Amino acid sequence: MFLGLDLGTSGVKAVLIGDDQTVLATGHAPLSVSNPHPGWSEQTPADWLAACRTAIAGLGRRLDRVAGIGLSGQMHGAVCLDADDHVLRPAILWNDGRAHAEAAVLDADPRFRAITGNIVFAGFTAPKLVWMAKHEPDLFAQTARVLLPKAYLRLWLTGGHVEDMSDASGTAWFDPATRDWSDDLLTATGMSRAQMPALVEGSAVSGRLRADLAAELGLPAGIPVAGGAGDNAATAIAAGIAAPGMGFVSLGTSGVIFAATDRFCPAPETAVHAFCHALPGRWHQMGVMLSAASSLDWWSRIVGAKPGDLLAGLGPVAAPGAVRFLPYLSGERTPLNDPAIRGQFIGLASSHGRDDLTRAVLEGVSLALAENLAALKAAGGGADALIAMGGGARSDLWLSMLAQATGVPVLRPAGAETGGAFGAARLALMAATGAGEEVLTQPPIAAEFSPDPSLAGTWAEALAALPALRGGTARTAG
Secondary structure, eight states: OEEEEEEOSSEEEEEEEOTTOOEEEEEEEEOOOBOSSTTOOEEOHHHHHHHHHHHHHTTOSOOTTOOEEEEEEOOSOBEEEOTTOOBOSOEEOTTOOTTHHHHHHHHHSHHHHHHHSSOOOTTSHHHHHHHHHHHOHHHHHHOOEEEOHHHHHHHHHHSOOEEEHHHHTTSSSEETTTTEEOHHHHHHTTOOGGGSOEEEOTTSEEEEOOHHHHHHHTOOTTOEEEOOEEHHHHHHHHTTOOSSEEEEEEESSSEEEEEEESSOOOBGGGTBEEEEOSSTTOEEEEEEESOSHHHHHHHHHHHTOOHHHHHHTOOSOOSOOSOEEEOOBTBBOTTTOBTTBOOEEESOOTTOOHHHHHHHHHHHHHHHHHHHHHHHHHTTOOEEEEEEESGGGGOHHHHHHHHHHHSSOEEEEOSOOOSHHHHHHHHHHHHHHOOOGGGOOOOOEEEEEOOOGGGHHHHHHHHHTHHHHHTTOOBOOO
């Protein structure tokens, strides 16, 4: 058996799988987020440990035959420790915006994009420490080590300061091409390599479970803990996305296009994330839009109808309608990197009704995700097909639109586990047994949605028209 732990923002999930990768049990424990000031987002690391204990207990199974543990987690957070590994302050999370000014200064230094291959976003780890140096100098001076959230779980489990390559890629201190910390970038932020964790691949052994904790949790002492992965890379491992070809699209609150690559393919000018994957010699790209399924949720609140009821009246996929929707309700990341851009309906006439606008919302999100995939392809990567995940993946119409907009088949899994905790458990299996990528099978597919060649021209025209449509969007200051 193998145990996967996924430290999310809203909770910790535990998944126990058998040697044949069958899911044997799951457990969960919720977490809350503290917002002590506008734009701040923090959690107390001790709460993560308590939630892990609860999630593991929730498995309801004897764990004395577990042979390895894997970790997945929210990326970019900063856990600052003193020389005795005591937590100095609440962890500053990925969605904390306090370091926006510091991030802008770092991003203006050409070394950061050149080495990391990514824009320095406010949510990344390095700007948080620059902010601390300015606003909390006493705590900054005491910081002997900075860990990412799941690395703090690893410290608890093994006593070691270790991180995997995929998570380290999101710090703005890391060189994904060489898979190592950048001394130049550390120095530029007043940090040093001594303050960073050691690095391992996600499928490698990062340490072994402490005997005292093993006794408490009912696990065998000394079992290996895998390097693990950041949340999206772990989800890809769960879906068997380890090499170029298949990618995934997530239609959650935000939208993600993920593609594995066999080389480093950066394109920071289009806000494509280019990180190491959780496997040796592999990298990945991500395009991220900020309002995917949340665009439909917003529209459902406006008209006072449930999303399912809104979709029920729509016919099959067709050529894009006369009404266009730009889904930039919270700004946009890939490929625009514009936090000030805002959403808009375009082409409204008195003849249009609720169904026209609902269809426009689905089409607008689909085209925005297609623009993400195009950015990944332009950078040298991309995907030939996409496994669909997230709440929006329940809609046949939406997945048909996505296939039409992107020009690649979109596949719905048959209810198989594809979350980060399952991916972490798979990495535990690889670390404990020495198994290779052959264990990273893709989930069974319940439905496939393929592009209709007869509609390809109209959807291509709609995609090509997006830059001109954005020229008329309203913008605000921040």
